[in-house]
Amino acid sequence: xxxxxxxxxxxxxxxxxxxxxxxxxxxxxxxxxxxxxxxxxxxxxxxxxxxxxxx
Amino acid sequence: xxxxxxxxxxxxxxxxxxxxxxxxxxxxxxxxxxxxxxxxxxxxxxxxxxxxxxxxxxxxxxxxxxxxxxxxxxxxxxxxxxxxxxxxxxxxxxxxxxxxxxxxxxxxxxxxxxxxxxxxxxxxxxxxxxxxxxxxxxxxxxxxxxxxxxxxxxxxxxxxxxxxxxxxxxxxxxxxxxxxxxxxxxxxxxxxxxxxxxxxxxxxxxxxxxxxxxxxxxxxxxxxxxxxxxxxxxxxxxxxxxxxxxxxxxxxxxxxxxxxxxxxxxxxxxxxxxxxxxxxxxxxxxxxxxxxxxxxxxxxxxxxxxxxxxxxxxxxxxxxxxxxxxxxxxxxxxxxxxxxxxxxxxxxxxxxxxxxxxxxxxxxxxxxxxxxxxxxxxxxxxxxxxxxxxxxxxxxxxxxxxxxxxxxxxxxxxxxxxxxxxxxxxxxxxxxxxxxxxxxxxxxxxxxxxxxxxxxxxxxxxxxxxxxxxxxxxxxxxxxxxxxxxxxxxxxxxxxxxxxxxxxxxxxxxxxxxxxxxxxxxxxxxxxxxxxxxxxxxxxxxxxxxxxxxxxxxxxxxxxxxxxxxxxxxxxxxxxxxxxxxxxxxxxxxxxxxxxxxxxxxxxxxxxxxxxxxxxxxxxxxxxxxxxxxxxxxxxxxxxxxxxxxxxxxxxxxxxxxxxxxxxxxxxxxxxxxxxxxxxxxxxxxxxxxxxxxxxxxxxxxxxxxxxxxxxxxxxxxxxxxxxxxxxxx
Numbered sequence: 028x029x030x031x032x033x034x035x036x037x038x039x040x041x042x043x044x045x046x047x048x049x050x051x052x053x054x055x056x057x058x059x060x061x062x063x064x065x066x067x068x069x070x071x072x073x074x075x076x077x078x079x080x081x082x
Numbered sequence: 083x084x085x086x087x088x089x090x091x092x093x094x095x096x097x098x099x100x101x102x103x104x105x106x107x108x109x110x111x112x113x114x115x116x117x118x119x120x121x122x123x124x125x126x127x128x129x130x131x132x133x134x135x136x137x138x139x140x141x142x143x144x145x146x147x148x149x150x151x152x153x154x155x156x157x158x159x160x161x162x163x164x165x166x167x168x169x170x171x172x173x174x175x176x177x178x179x180x181x182x183x184x185x186x187x188x189x190x191x192x193x194x195x196x197x198x199x200x201x202x203x204x205x206x207x208x209x210x211x212x213x214x215x216x217x218x219x220x221x222x223x224x225x226x227x228x229x230x231x232x233x234x235x236x237x238x239x240x241x242x243x244x245x246x247x248x249x250x251x252x253x254x255x256x257x258x259x260x261x262x263x264x265x266x267x268x269x270x271x272x273x274x275x276x277x278x279x280x281x282x283x284x285x286x287x288x289x290x291x292x293x294x295x296x297x298x299x300x301x302x303x304x305x306x307x308x309x310x311x312x313x314x315x316x317x318x319x320x321x322x323x324x325x326x327x328x329x330x331x332x333x334x335x336x337x338x339x340x341x342x343x344x345x346x347x348x349x350x351x352x353x354x355x356x357x358x359x360x361x362x363x364x365x366x367x368x369x370x371x372x373x374x375x376x377x378x379x380x381x382x383x384x385x386x387x388x389x390x391x392x393x394x395x396x397x398x399x400x401x402x403x404x405x406x407x408x409x410x411x412x413x414x415x416x417x418x419x420x421x422x423x424x425x426x427x428x429x430x431x432x433x434x435x436x437x438x439x440x441x442x443x444x445x446x447x448x449x450x451x452x453x454x455x456x457x458x459x460x461x462x463x464x465x466x467x468x469x470x471x472x473x474x475x476x477x478x479x480x481x482x483x484x485x486x487x488x489x490x491x492x493x494x495x496x497x498x499x500x501x502x503x504x505x506x507x508x509x510x511x512x513x514x515x516x517x518x519x520x521x522x523x524x525x526x527x528x529x530x531x532x533x534x535x536x537x538x539x540x541x542x543x544x545x546x547x548x549x550x551x552x553x554x555x556x557x558x559x560x561x562x563x564x565x566x567x568x569x570x571x572x573x574x575x576x577x578x579x580x581x582x583x584x585x586x587x588x589x590x591x592x593x594x595x596x597x598x599x600x601x602x603x604x605x606x607x608x609x610x611x612x613x614x615x616x617x618x619x620x621x622x623x624x625x626x627x628x629x630x631x632x633x634x635x636x637x638x639x640x641x642x643x644x645x646x647x648x649x650x651x652x653x654x655x656x657x658x659x660x661x662x663x664x665x666x667x668x669x670x671x672x673x674x675x676x677x678x679x680x681x682x683x684x685x686x687x688x689x690x691x692x693x694x695x696x697x698x699x700x701x702x703x704x705x706x707x708x709x710x711x712x713x714x715x716x717x718x719x720x721x722x723x724x725x726x727x728x729x730x731x732x733x734x735x736x737x738x739x740x741x742x743x744x745x746x747x748x749x750x751x752x753x754x755x756x757x758x759x760x761x762x763x764x765x766x767x768x769x770x771x772x773x774x775x776x777x778x779x780x781x782x783x784x785x786x787x788x789x790x791x792x793x794x795x796x797x798x799x800x801x802x803x804x805x806x807x808x809x810x811x812x
Contacts, residue, residue, distance in 0.1 A: 063136030066113030
C-alpha cells in the first residue's frame with residue numbers, strides 16, 4: 028500500500044493541473060462568448076484569398 | 083453648414099499604434115452572420131482585428147492608428163445589412179461582468195476541491211466497512227483537509243462577505259446559516275481528524291459550497307446578460323445631437339460627448355436628446371413622451387426642452403443645461419426618490435424563507451445537543467451530532483430553488499420579447515392582479531400613422547407620399563411611410579409651419595395644413611370623430627383631400643386587454659393626455675376605468691389608493707411623467723421606446739410593436755412563482771425527512787453527501803419545467 032504515497036499526490040497534481048487550465052482559460056476570455064465559440068468550431072475555414080487574375 | 087459624424091468619443095487606444103472600438107450590432111443570430119461580418123470587416127485594409135461576440139451581439143474592432151474613420155465600419159456593416167452603433171461599457175455592466183467572472187473562478191475552485199475530496203472520501207467510506215488501516219484513513223483525512231480548507235476559504239468568500247454584511251446591519255439572510263454550517267463542519271472535521279475519528283465532513287462542506295455557487299453563478303449570469311442586451315438597445319438608439327463646433331459648423335456627436343453649456347441645433351422632425359433651454363428660434367414641440375399630452379407646445383426663446391421631446395416645425399438652437407435645473411425634472415426626481423424608498427420594503431421570497439429557516443435550524447441543532455446530554459451522552463458525541471444536524475439541513479437545495487427558476491424563466495421571457503431589470507421582479511409580477519396602462523406610447527404606438535389612406539385614390543396618395551419625402555415634419559414622415567414613397571419630387575419647396583408644395587405636369591400640388599391647401603371646408607367631418615387625430619391636407623389643382631394622422635393603437639391592444647380580463651386582472655388607463663383622446667382609446671379597448679389629465683402625483687395617489695385596498699398593481703408606462711408611478715407600483719413595465727428615466731425605473735422592458743409581451747410575461751412569471759414555491763416545498767420536505775436521521779445520530783458523511791446532491795438535482799430538474807411556458811397568449 029506504500030504506492031498510495033505516490034499515487035494520491037500524483038492524482039492531486041493532475042487535478043491541480045486541470046484547475047490551472049480552467050483558470051487560464053477563464054482569464055484568456057474563453058468563456059466570454061459561449062454561443063459564438065460553439066459555432067466557430069464547426070465553421071468553414073476562410074476561403075483562400077483569390078490571387079489577382081493573371082493568365 | 084457642414085455636418086460630420088464624430089465617433090472619437092468611443093475610440094480608445096489598445097497598445098502601440100492600434101485603436102479599438104466596440105460596436106453593438108443588431109440582427110446577429112447565427113454563425114453565418116458571424117462569418118459574414120468578420121470577413122466583410124477584415125477585408126478593409128489596415129483592420130487588424132474584427133471579432134464578433136455572438137452572446138452579447140457585439141463586434142470588437144482594431145485598426146492601425148490614424149488610418150481609418152470609425153464611421154466607415156458602420157457604413158460597411160450597413161452595406162452588409164446590419165445596423166450597428168458604437169457601444170460604451172457602462173460601469174454597472176462592468177461590475178456585473180467582474181462579479182460573474184469572480185463567481186465562475188470560485189465555482190471552478192470549489193468544483194476541483196469537491197472532486198478531489200470525493201476521490202479521497204469514497205475509499206474511506208468503503209474502507210470503513212472493510213479492511214482500511216486507521217493510519218491510511220488519517221492520511222486520507224489530512225489530505226482532504228489540505229484541499230478543502232484553502233478551497234473553502236477562497237470559494238466561500240461570496241457567502242462569508244454577504245453574511246458578514248447582513249450581520250453587521252443586524253439582519254440575517256440565507257448566507258448566515260450557510261456560513262455557520264460550513265465553518266462548523268470544517269472545524270469539527272479538523273478536530274475529529276486530530277482525534278483519529280472515523281468520520282470527517284470535508285466532502286459535505288465543500289460540496290455544499292459547489293452547489294450553492296452554481297445557483298449564485300446562474301443568478302449573476304442572468305443579470306449580466308440582461309445588462310448586456312439593455313446596453314446594446316440603448317446604444318442602437320444611436321442618440322446623437324448636432325453640436326455647434328464653430329459659429330456656423332456643426333458636428334453630429336453622440337449624446338455621451340455633450341456637456342452642459344454646449345449649444346446644439348434641433349431641426350424639424352428630430353427628437354431632442356438632451357435637456358436644455360431654447361436660445362434662438364421658434365417652433366412647436368411634441369412633449370408627449372414626457373407629459374403624455376399629445377397637443378403640441380410652442381417653444382421660443384427661454385422655453386425649457388427635455389430629452390425625448392420631438393421638434394415639429396421650426397429649427398431651434400438649444401443651450402444644454404444640467405439636468406437638475408429644470409423644474410419638471412426636479413419634481414419628478416423628488417417623487418421618484420420617495421417611491422423608491424417604498425419599493426425597498428418588499429421582501430423577496432428567498433429572504434422570507436431564510437428568515438424563518440435560520441432560527442428553526444439553529445434551535446434544532448441546539449436542542450439536539452442538549453437532548454443527547456440529558457440522555458446521558460458525552461459532550462463530544464452530543465456536539466458531533468448537533469453539527470451533523472446543521473450540515474444536513476444546510477440550505478443547499480433552498481439556495482438553488484429560486485435562482486434556477488429565475489434563470490430558466492428569464493430565458494423564456496427573453497424569447498417572448500421581455501427583458502428583466504431585476505431578478506425579484508418575477509415574484510412581484512406573478513402576484514399582480516391589477517394593471518394600470520399609460521395611454522400615449524404604451525397603448526398607442528410611439529409614432530404617427532395615416533388612418534384614412536383607404537379613402538384616397540391610390541395615385542393621389544402615392545403623389546402625396548413622394549411630396550412628403552421633402553419635409554422633415556413628423557406628419558409628412560408618416561404620410562411618406564404609409565405611401566411607401568421612394569423617389570422625392572424634384573423642386574419641392576417647404577414653407578416652415580405650413581407645408582410643402584411642388585409643381586408636377588404644370589399642376590401645383592401641396593401637402594400641409596388644411597388652410598395651406600385651401601381645404602379648410604373639408605375639415606370637420608372626420609376630425610370630430612377622432613379627437614386624437616391631427617389633419618393634414620393634400621391638394622392637386624382643384625382636387626383636395628384630408629389626411630387624418632394619429633398615433634395608432636398597438637395592433638393587439640384590444641386582444642391583450644381581453645386576455646387580461648380573462649385572467650381576472652383589473653385594467654385601468656391613467657393618462658396625462660386630454661379627456662376626449664383618453665375616452666376614445668378607453669372606449670375602443672373596452673376599458674371602463676379611465677382617468678385623463680392626471681399629473682405624476684395623481685398617478686401615485688391612485689396607486690397608493692389601490693394598494694390600500696389590497697391590490698398588487700402592475701404599472702405599464704413609458705413617459706418621463708410615468709417614472710415615479712412606475713417606481714411606486716408593486717411591479718412595472720416599459721416599452722423599449724420609453725424615456726430613459728422610465729426605462730431605468732421599470733422592472734421589465736418589452737420590445738417591439740405588439741403589447742402581447744405584457745400578458746406573456748405575467749403568464750411566465752406566474753408559472754415561475756409556482757415552480758419556486760414547489761422547489762421550496764421539495765427542499766423543506768427533504769429536510770423534514772433528513773433531520774430525524776441526523777438527530778438520532780446515525781448520519782454518516784455518505785448519507786449527508788447523497789442526500790445533498792439528490793435534493794439539489796431534483797430541484798434543478800424541476801426548475802427546467804419553467805422553460806415550457808405556453809406560447810398561446812391571447
